[in-house]
Amino acid sequence: MEQDLNGVLLSNTDGITTLTFNDPGALNAISLETLKALSNALDIIEDPELNTRCLIITGAGRAFCAGANILSGGDGDNGGKPDPKKKIDAGAALESHYHPILRRLRNLPCPIVTSVNGAAAGVGMSFALMGDMIVAGKSAYFLQAFRRIGLVPDGGATWLLPRLVGMARARELALMGEKLHAEKALEWGLINRVVEDSELAAETHKVAKSLADGPMSIGLIRSLMTESIDNSYEEQLNMERQLQRKAGRSNDFTEGVMAFAQKRPANFTGK
Numbered sequence: 091m092e093q094d095l096n097g098v099l100l101s102n103t104d105g106i107t108t109l110t111f112n113d114p115g116a117l118n119a120i121s122l123e124t125l126k127a128l129s130n131a132l133d134i135i136e137d138p139e140l141n142t143r144c145l146i147i148t149g150a151g152r153a154f155c156a157g158a159n160i161l162s163g164g165d166g167d168n169g170g171k172p173d174p175k176k177k178i179d180a181g182a183a184l185e186s187h188y189h190p191i192l193r194r195l196r197n198l199p200c201p202i203v204t205s206v207n208g209a210a211a212g213v214g215m216s217f218a219l220m221g222d223m224i225v226a227g228k229s230a231y232f233l234q235a236f237r238r239i240g241l242v243p244d245g246g247a248t249w250l251l252p253r254l255v256g257m258a259r260a261r262e263l264a265l266m267g268e269k270l271h272a273e274k275a276l277e278w279g280l281i282n283r284v285v286e287d288s289e290l291a292a293e294t295h296k297v298a299k300s301l302a303d304g305p306m307s308i309g310l311i312r313s314l315m316t317e318s319i320d321n322s323y324e325e326q327l328n329m330e331r332q333l334q335r336k337a338g339r340s341n342d343f344t345e346g347v348m349a350f351a352q353k354r355p356a357n358f359t360g361k
Contacts, residue, residue, distance in 0.1 A: 093134070098127040099150070100134060105143035105302040105360070106295070107135055114151025117209060119159035125187040132194050143360045144302035145198065146294060147217060148205035157212020157235055158183075184244055188213065192246055195220050196316065199309040201301045205294035206230040206272070207287065216245025219254070219280070222312055223301070225294050226272040227287035232280065237267040253319055255280050305342035305358040307333075 092101040099110040109131055111118035135142050149155050195202065195217075204221030211233040218224060218232065234251075236243050243251075243264050251260035255278050263270060272284045285293045301308055310333040318326050337343055342358045349356035 091140075095127040095130050097121065097124040098131050100131050102140055102142065104299075105141055106146060106298045107140065107142040107144070108146040108148065109135070111147075111149040111155050113159075114149075114153070116159055117153035117156035118149040118151070118214070119156040120213065121159040122183070122187065124159075125183075125191065128191050129187075132191065135198070136194070141360070142200050143304075143308075144200055144298045145202045146205055146298050147202060147221065148294070149207055149214075151208075153208035153214075154204075154206045154210040154230065155214025155217055156209050157214045160239065180241060188245060192216070192220070199312075201308055201312050203294055203298045203301065205290060206232075206281070207290055209233065211235045213245035213247075216247050216250065219247075219250050221282075222315075223283075223297050224281035225283045225285065225290065225297060226275065226281050227290040228272055228284060229287050230272040230284075231269040232263075232272075232275055233269050234263045234267055237265065302360075303358060304360075305337075305346060305356070306340045306360050307337040307342065310337055 097113050099112045101108045134140060135145060201222040202220055203223045204218045206218050206226040208230055210218040212235045215232045234243050234247060251263060259278060275281045276284045314329060314333060317329060341361045345358060346356045
């Protein structure tokens with residue numbers, strides 16, 4: 091299955107769904123049209139009939155995503171260029187378009203692998219950090235570009251970054267607006283793997299296949315890790331109990347125990 095959703099490509103093979111930002115001429119900067127395409131893509135991904143067991147997010151061409159396309163919001167009277175005399179509500183698109191998509195990604199029952207090629211800037215960095223596993227090519231970099239145009243970080247960056255790399259480094263990224271190259275991002279613990287650019291697609295697929303071939307508990311583990319950031323110890327113990335009960339009732343748990351007893355690899359179905 092492969093679909094072109096006008097700025098986003100969607101494909102699915104063997105339980106692995108790949109969502110590709112597809113506006114390479116604009117370095118995959120996100121326009122309102124892209125956001126609509128992302129919403130449509132999530133409608134498809136969330137459909138149980140597709141059986142998405144792992145989602146890959148990547149970008150076409152030489153960038154993952156260069157952030158919001160700030161030149162795409164023109165009303166047509168000024169050639170698509172910002173009008174300095176016209177004050178806009180820069181937060182309106184966040185609540186109406188970006189936030190619903192980010193919430194839906196966060197709440198997906200399947201793991202996400204982000205495959206970062208080139209720039210992951212502005213809100214593009216936030217999309218990259220949505221990955222449960224983040225794989226980057228050596229030429230990739232991460233950039234909180236907002237200060238360069240007089241805005242504040244968005245896309246959940248001010249929530250994510252302090253939790254991922256600590257407050258001092260989060261402040262540095264946001265306040266200085268300097269590139270964080272892939273190998274330094276790995277050193278900081280922001281991402282999981284760095285490979286040669288030529289090996290990025292293969293390594294991404296290797297990671298995604300391992301997750302897609304795993305048991306249904308993979309999605310439960312994702313939920314536990316996501317919620318642990320804000321849960322108390324007692325809340326987390328209770329959540330572990332609840333989800334362990336759910337995992338223990340799955341066909342995959344039965345298969346896992348049988349495979350262990352029979353000394354063979356388990357054949358999980360995600361159910």
